[in-house]
Amino acid sequence: MTRESDVVHSLVEMADTLVDDYDVVDLLTGLTDRCVSLLAVSAAGVMLATPTGSLGLVASSSEAMRLLELFELQQQEGPCLDAFRSGERIHESLTAGSGRWPRFSTAAGRAGFQSVVALPLRLRDVTLGALNLLSTSRSPMAEADIIVARAFADLAALSILQHRASTEAQRLNEQLSAALTSRIVIEQAKGVISERVGIDLAEAFARLRAYARNANLRLTDVAQAAVDGTLDPRAWTAPARN
Amino acid sequence: MPGDRLRRVLAELSDGESMWPAARLCAVGPRITGANGVGVMLMSGDIPSGSLCSSDEVSQLIEDLQYTLGEGPCVEAYQNDKIVSEPDLADPQTHRWFAFTPPALKAGVRAVFGFPLRVGTVRLGALNLYRDRPGELTAEQHADALVLADMTARWVLDAQAGAPSGVVAEALEAGADFHFAVHNAAGIVSVQEGITITEALIRLRAFAYSNDRPLADVAQDVVAHRLRLG
Numbered sequence: 001m002t003r004e005s006d007v008v009h010s011l012v013e014m015a016d017t018l019v020d021d022y023d024v025v026d027l028l029t030g031l032t033d034r035c036v037s038l039l040a041v042s043a044a045g046v047m048l049a050t051p052t053g054s055l056g057l058v059a060s061s062s063e064a065m066r067l068l069e070l071f072e073l074q075q076q077e078g079p080c081l082d083a084f085r086s087g088e089r090i091h092e093s094l095t096a097g098s099g100r101w102p103r104f105s106t107a108a109g110r111a112g113f114q115s116v117v118a119l120p121l122r123l124r125d126v127t128l129g130a131l132n133l134l135s136t137s138r139s140p141m142a143e144a145d146i147i148v149a150r151a152f153a154d155l156a157a158l159s160i161l162q163h164r165a166s167t168e169a170q171r172l173n174e175q176l177s178a179a180l181t182s183r184i185v186i187e188q189a190k191g192v193i194s195e196r197v198g199i200d201l202a203e204a205f206a207r208l209r210a211y212a213r214n215a216n217l218r219l220t221d222v223a224q225a226a227v228d229g230t231l232d233p234r235a236w237t238a239p240a241r242n
Numbered sequence: 243m244p245g246d247r248l249r250r251v252l253a254e255l256s257d258g259e260s261m262w263p264a265a266r267l268c269a270v271g272p273r274i275t276g277a278n279g280v281g282v283m284l285m286s287g288d289i290p291s292g293s294l295c296s297s298d299e300v301s302q303l304i305e306d307l308q309y310t311l312g313e314g315p316c317v318e319a320y321q322n323d324k325i326v327s328e329p330d331l332a333d334p335q336t337h338r339w340f341a342f343t344p345p346a347l348k349a350g351v352r353a354v355f356g357f358p359l360r361v362g363t364v365r366l367g368a369l370n371l372y373r374d375r376p377g378e379l380t381a382e383q384h385a386d387a388l389v390l391a392d393m394t395a396r397w398v399l400d401a402q403a404g405a406p407s408g409v410v411a412e413a414l415e416a417g418a419d420f421h422f423a424v425h426n427a428a429g430i431v432s433v434q435e436g437i438t439i440t441e442a443l444i445r446l447r448a449f450a451y452s453n454d455r456p457l458a459d460v461a462q463d464v465v466a467h468r469l470r471l472g
Contacts, residue, residue: 162362165361165362166361166362166363166364169361169362169364169399170362170363170364172399172402172403173361173364173365173366173399173402175402175405175407175408176398176399176402176410176411176414177286177287177291178408179402179405179407179408179409179410180284180286180291180292180410180420181286182408183410183420183422184291184420184422184425187422187423187425187426187429188425188426188428188429188432188439189429190426190429191425191426191427191428191429191430191431191432191433191465192429192430192432192433193429194426194429194430195429195430195433195434196433201426201465220408227429227432227439
């Protein structure tokens with residue numbers, strides 16, 4: 001296959017994994033592997049912003065890359081951090097002990113890396129993290145390669161956002177279901193108690209709630225016990241106090 | 243342009259407000275989709291949990307029948323996660339929904355359509371449309387219904403996002419019918435007959451079905467002690 005068809009093939013494959021449920025870490029690890037196999041780079045890594053705004057390491061194409069990125073996070077200096085903070089592409093040759101990130105450059109040099117490209121993972125105004133590409137060559141990365149890396153980064157950003165939205169939707173839906181179920185059990189318990197004692201539904205609810213409060217129990221748990229027939233009879237014999 | 247369609251549906255829905263009531267979803271539904279009526283059913287697990295809104299009495303009946311019988315266009319759209327289209331309920335070739343179809347036809351329903359409510363992979367329920375004459379939806383109406391279903395699904399999650407954990411959002415409960423009286427009645431019947439709640443719910447549904455009555459009416463009678471199953 002030509003390089004173009006390799007790239008297209010990779011993009012299609014990544015897009016395919018976005019259908020239904022997918023694992024973001026798997027997807028991003030796949031992304032770093034593809035960067036290494038399709039671009040003139042030696043290692044790739046992805047960092048993502050945590051809810052508190054700091055960056056965390058998510059995927060690396062190699063152990064050397066993982067250690068270097070951890071070093072970058074510990075020292076709080078390096079290309080990934082700058083790309084994330086500025087939202088701009090970074091493209092630099094590395095010289096040990098000097099330049100923008102003297103400590104990072106020294107550590108990178110020890111691992112054999114001589115130049116770096118860092119791209120923000122960004123959708124419109126939101127920067128989600130950054131993609132780090134390191135090369136053992138000092139010569140700058142070709143513009144054609146950067147365009148491919150940009151396409152990978154955009155797809156990764158899109159997949160992360162989509163995954164977050166889907167997780168949030170899942171959480172809200174479960175919360176709604178749980179709230180409805182709890183309401184239903186309470187309505188059933190009102191029916192049970194009203195029939196046992198010969199009182200109306202409102203009075204049954206008042207007694208149920210008063211009992212839950214005094215016993216320091218959750219209303220839903222008390223209601224479930226009433227429905228299951230395991231509730232202490234004192235729960236309904238005592239008229240509710242206001 | 244898909245963006246134009248979305249803008250048009252949104253304009254109908256919002257009427258200038260940022261948060262509109264659930265009732266508006268159903269109220270403007272017929273105008274948006276060209277149906278006689280629309281209803282929104284919420285599902286939980288594999289069963290209907292209630293009706294968010296309905297545009298008219300016939301739509302409400304469609305929702306109630308599905309709640310009572312556990313079958314119909316919304317239930318099927320939700321369970322199969324597919325759009326359901328039944329352009330002629332009276333067609334003798336139609337063997338769908340053995341219990342749902344006769345009372346729906348009697349109420350004047352000829353065609354029904356169900357659109358799943360989903361956000362990403364999360365499924366919430368279904369939107370149903372009905373018409374009093376047979377026929378498929380046009381491509382335009384179909385697309386409008388899809389957009390309306392999408393807006394509705396997002397509306398439900400947005401509304402619930404504002405509620406404290408364990409509580410159904412007020413905006414969702416206002417105007418919705420979660421059939422709480424049916425559950426009150428199930429509690430009463432379980433004590434009267436010495437059976438479990440699940441059995442009591444089945445008994446109530448069976449009674450409603452065999453007496454050709456809405457489950458909600460039967461429940462009201464049980465709660466008011468006008469009716470005792472047994």
